[in-house]
Amino acid sequence: MQVSLDDKQLKRFERDLKAFAAKALPFANRDSLNDGVFMAQRVARTQTLPRKMILRNPWTARSVRVQKATEKRIRDQQAFVGAVDDYLERQEFGGTRSSQGKHGVPIPTRSASAEGRGTAPRRRVVRRAKTLQRIKLRRVRGAQGRKRRNAMAVQAAAGSGRKSVFLETRKGPGIFEVRGGRKKPRVEMIWALWKQTVRTPPNPWLKPTVDQVTKVMPSIYRTNLSKQLRRHKIFTR
16 A cells, blocks of 8 residues: 655644554654664764864764664654764763873874875874874983973984974973984874863754654654555555
């Protein structure tokens, strides 16, 4: 039987299903909730996130997860969509990261992702060799004065295999990579450490996603009611 549905039929089909196959209604409701959250996951991954922010790796989109409704009673049924990445929670509501140590919050530069210098936003992930976990800094002891310590650190790094150095600039401290030899070494900042707090303004991605899916939930519900009506061969007036 082909069931044609419109908005006026929705409540009537719901009543018919309650009357003739009451045990089927929870399945229609549960399937609707699950279809809704899986649609929200797809919309977030393929539409909202790419539009709202720069995705430097596939992990951000993959971190949007779903928890299906499995309960039999309608009043107990719940389905969830959200993200396991704390970064996406800060994007949704905004937030502040504060330094946990002596220096500021580590912020990678474009040089850390091999995109060259400049102030444009990074579009790539930090290269593995330039992650904080893999950087080994050369320490300079006994030098007095910021400029003297910096110069000694650069010279020491230029003549060795350990090219990352901690330098103190007028703006603040940072981790730099030393390039070139001892005669003409040059440095490029790969991690800035001068901000004690970093504020992330709200950039909602989940709410717009849910709002978009909410608009089609009545249609999803009608589809699942229709499936149960056909399955139980219920004919309506």
